[in-house]
Amino acid sequence: MLTNTKMLFASILKDLSADCVCDIGSRDGAQSLLFRELLPNAIVVAFEANPINFQMMQANPALRSNRIEMHPFAVTNSNSVSKFHITDVDYSNPAENRGTSSLLVHAELKILRSVDVHTCRIDDFILKHHPQATSIGLWIDVEGVEYFVLEGISKIKDRVMAVHVETAKTPMRQGQKTFAELLPLMESYGFGLCGSNIGERDNWGDVVFLNGSTRQALRVRMGVCKAKAYCSKLVKIDSIAVCLKSRVPFLYHLLRRLYIKLWA
Secondary structure (H helix, E strand, C coil), rough: CCCCHHHHHHHHHHHCCEEEEECCCCCCCCCHHHHHHHCCCCCEEECCCHHHHHHHHCCCCHHHCCCCCEEEEECCCCCCEEEEEEECCCCHHHHHHHCEEECCCCCCCCCEEEEEEEEEEEHHHHHCCCCCCCCEEEEEECCHHHHHHCCCCHHHHHCCCEEEEECCCCCCCCCCCCHHHCCCCCCCCEEEEEEEECCCCCCCEEEEEEHHHHHHHHCCCHHHHHHHHHHHCCCHHHHHHHHHHCCCCCHHHHHHHHHHHHHH
């Protein structure tokens, strides 16, 4: 059954009071701000390797005032330096998709330039900077590098409660591993597939993985989280939010606060 994976992930994190959320491939920090609203006392870390996006994030007062920790790293399976390919789009236009740059090349996307960026494993980063974090959520949107990001959680796999990750059935970038390859990796860590928005005819989309211990902790509340996510998909809450945000921003922000407080 297809579901609203964003709602499912958010409900699980809020229900179990996650103490750390990593927004990996943040683009503009919007998801980080959502996680801050959901979890006022949690550590929220945003990773964005595109230097243009990162500079814009650093200049955003909302991210600073909401204690969003920002790092210009490309998260993958090694601590090193790699080439990062910046997509040629109009970064001054809010309507443009500024989140298509990647460590991997997409044959149909024009590259503005390729730059050297620092890479890191998320487990080494957490153990060094936030060793006290024990209930971690990972939001991963890295344009084809998701398998390699998840290879880098092995040292903290027991601390990770839930993972929301964009993936694909067939490779969309050179060197991308598929969902069919991602699934056994997560199962080897003790994670099970909890929800998906990838339809039969879709090649890509989002899935949520849940740690086995997290599922046990939720027990019957897991059903409540899934029901909220399914209902959110039925009423097309994401489409409504996009419409309100562009046309009636005041109403959007009011309803967003109520939604997070009463529903998520």
